[in-house]
Amino acid sequence: MNILASVTVSQAWCGDALAIAVFTNPKTASDEQTESQKPKYLELSEPLKSLDVKVLGCTLSDLIIESEFVGAVGTSVSGRVGIDYAIRKVILIGLGDPAKANPDDWRKAAAAATRWANKEKVKKLAIAFPSYNQNIDFTTQAIAEGVLLAAHQDKRFKSKDNQPFLLEQVEILETNPELASGAIAKAQQIIDGVILARELVSAPANIVTPITLADTAVAIAAESNYFTAKILEKAECEALGMGAFLAVSLASDIPPKFIHLTYSNGTPKRKLAIIGKGLTFDSGGLNIKTGAGCSIELMKTDMGGSAAALGAAKAIAHLQPTDIEVHFIVAACENMINGKAMRPGDILTASNGKTIEVNNTDAEGRLTLADALVYADKLGVDAIVDLATLTGACVVALGEDIAGMWSIDENLAEAIALAAKDAGEKIWRMPLEEKYFEQFKSIVADFKNTGTRAGGAIAAAMFLKQFVETTPAWAHLDVAGPVWTERESGYNNAGGTGFAVRTLVNLIIN
Numbered sequence: 001m002n003i004l005a006s007v008t009v010s011q012a013w014c015g016d017a018l019a020i021a022v023f024t025n026p027k028t029a030s031d032e033q034t035e036s037q038k039p040k041y042l043e044l045s046e047p048l049k050s051l052d053v054k055v056l057g058c059t060l061s062d063l064i065i066e067s068e069f070v071g072a073v074g075t076s077v078s079g080r081v082g083i084d085y086a087i088r089k090v091i092l093i094g095l096g097d098p099a100k101a102n103p104d105d106w107r108k109a110a111a112a113a114t115r116w117a118n119k120e121k122v123k124k125l126a127i128a129f130p131s132y133n134q135n136i137d138f139t140t141q142a143i144a145e146g147v148l149l150a151a152h153q154d155k156r157f158k159s160k161d162n163q164p165f166l167l168e169q170v171e172i173l174e175t176n177p178e179l180a181s182g183a184i185a186k187a188q189q190i191i192d193g194v195i196l197a198r199e200l201v202s203a204p205a206n207i208v209t210p211i212t213l214a215d216t217a218v219a220i221a222a223e224s225n226y227f228t229a230k231i232l233e234k235a236e237c238e239a240l241g242m243g244a245f246l247a248v249s250l251a252s253d254i255p256p257k258f259i260h261l262t263y264s265n266g267t268p269k270r271k272l273a274i275i276g277k278g279l280t281f282d283s284g285g286l287n288i289k290t291g292a293g294c295s296i297e298l299m300k301t302d303m304g305g306s307a308a309a310l311g312a313a314k315a316i317a318h319l320q321p322t323d324i325e326v327h328f329i330v331a332a333c334e335n336m337i338n339g340k341a342m343r344p345g346d347i348l349t350a351s352n353g354k355t356i357e358v359n360n361t362d363a364e365g366r367l368t369l370a371d372a373l374v375y376a377d378k379l380g381v382d383a384i385v386d387l388a389t390l391t392g393a394c395v396v397a398l399g400e401d402i403a404g405m406w407s408i409d410e411n412l413a414e415a416i417a418l419a420a421k422d423a424g425e426k427i428w429r430m431p432l433e434e435k436y437f438e439q440f441k442s443i444v445a446d447f448k449n450t451g452t453r454a455g456g457a458i459a460a461a462m463f464l465k466q467f468v469e470t471t472p473a474w475a476h477l478d479v480a481g482p483v484w485t486e487r488e489s490g491y492n493n494a495g496g497t498g499f500a501v502r503t504l505v506n507l508i509i510n
């Protein structure tokens, strides 16, 4: 799919379909008193008024009146234009109140236009937004991201006669092509990383294994002179004393892979480590996931954190930010069952010497992250950010759209919150409650890996905190909810969402 930016005005464009994004009519002071006399629908102003009359055979006004369309965020009306006209189909998409204009609404409007065009089997779509002279870069990037995110359809596992229709071209009208084309290229590079993450998450565990994740990291490094990839095999992990990580992989026929990708360009002013939980399948182990709602069939998504890390790495390989060093780390393995499986009650020793009593084999993510955190803690970075599909409790607390964030450092928490806001990804800060660590007390070991059900997402964060000893800033993102969606919504199609890739990219490049 090709995105272009042009100076063409919508009145002069011709092609299959035109999408027009509109604000609601601005409210005036007298609106409050005259609420009952106001028209119940959007009033078109120039140049849309003459576009409607001259080019669209009054289809817009007809649609607006018929459905009492006011232009609210997330709403749209569409229809067919008469046979005599140069444009065959049209959609109006609401942007809401102009005083509350927000790039994420524009991103979603562009996505709605794209999704509609695909369903209508449109090959060439044009999109016209209200004129925007401020933040052309940022706004155009958001529009292009919306288009690319909605256009991506994962057809890898569908047979030939079950292929989706693919839109060929989207033209952003009435813009400055010189300024816009850089933003479009940037969006393309970032969304390439998001799509990698989506496809890693959507692929089942018989396709994406720890070996696949390692191969993916090596392939990213091969694309860029600024990247090096180091894959630690099982024996090297043993030598480093990674007893917690390795115990999780004991019952898998597929070897564990400890992935360490390093990006270094120029003289680093900032050094960051990004860790992603990489369980390519989580059966629960001997505490096997059983019963309704255990979601075992979705546990291919338990590598969503590592998918975000690798997706961000791919985007960074293309964006090539300077004077920064970033480490991308994944302790990749599978949590399975056989005669070698770790048993409930087993005591493990992590690479920092701490001993852990495994009272639940299904709390495996924190075991793999423990050794990854110890490894990252020795790199001398300014900050560590880990991302993990860590707890069902986080999904209970925040639902499927919002990730939880825990941080020991205010500046890092603020930087992540800002990066997420610009990306339109929802992250909510949660507390690191020292007292909740008491529930991990063990009779025989330093601590257990599981506490009580209440506050399970916070307790898990407190467990991870034990493995960050010297790095001044650390944040943990529990992404168990948002890495996957059953239904299309906003700019996500059903399946893996690529959540957190865009937030990570913003965090790294800004």
Ligand code: BES
Residues within 6 Å of the ligand: 282, 284, 295, 302, 360, 362, 363, 364, 365, 389, 390, 391, 392, 393, 395, 450, 451, 456, 480, 481
């Ligand atoms: N991978 C799961 C968490 C998860 C649950 C992700 C639902 C996505 C959707 C994790 O390894 C896990 O099993 N966590 C347990 C922890 C418990 C045993 C303390 C959980 O959340 O039930």
Ligand code: MN
Residues within 6 Å of the ligand: 282, 284, 361, 362, 363, 364, 365
């Ligand atoms: Mn588990």
Ligand code: ZN
Residues within 6 Å of the ligand: 279, 282, 302, 362, 364, 365, 389, 390
């Ligand atoms: Zn898991």
